[in-house]
Amino acid sequence: MRVTRRYRFAAAHRLHSPAFTEQQNRELYGKCNNPYGHGHDYVLDVTAEGPIQPASGQVVHISTLDRLVTERVLRDFDHRYFNADLPEFKELVPTSENIMRVIENRLMTHWSEVFPGAWPRLEGIRLRETKRNFFQLKP
């Protein structure tokens, strides 16, 4: 069984790669390359998977998941500028694809500290950048 919890954060980013010229960056990223950045209200779905634990009737202890996501992701991401405020994006372009990888990495690094058993496991992450685009990742 899969349990999905939805979180929200607001953050700014600018898509610009040092691998390309100014002109190439504008062509590749369009408005997302505007020099001062821009922001989104991101919606993050975190899905945990496992059997229902007979003792609790739960697949995942929700407040433990909330604490993990809040401490490892939301606290650092919410109301921040990815390019300026987060060490992971000093080199990495903060596309939604890369943001998902970073979220996956942060959650997986600390997952077994808070969920030491075989279950639940992290089944997937879905990141909605705007109402018209979203990205999904299965670890």
Place this chain on the structure above:
Amino acid sequence: MLITRRAEFSASHVCAQPSLTLEQNRELYGAAANPSGHGHNYVLEVTLEGDPDPVTGMVFDLKKLKDLIQQAVIEPMDHRFLNYEVPPFDKIVPTTENVAAEIWSRLSQHFGAGNPRLNNVRLYETDDLFVDYTGARS
């Protein structure tokens, strides 16, 4: 091909185990353990999987699916206190997980392994929390 029908019901519940103290139940279930209970507007999405019938062009008659959901889930659960009025939640805790599994079990009786088969039950307890169940294999 997958087809999905959505339905809604409002119900109250309390998540607590009689064998635990209030303190322990609050540790496990948070505010959902508050003894007098509370309610949600549940949203249910039932997904069937199959090939469209060559004559009707339909995987399954959605009106039939609507009636089935109505009779198996909505009528017994809507505007009810799950723990007191809807078995088996007099004996098992009505977590979102257990309610989703119960809905699966009620609906799966109407579908075999053939065409169409029950593919997924998604139950939203709130906009920000939902469960997907695809049967015992998951």
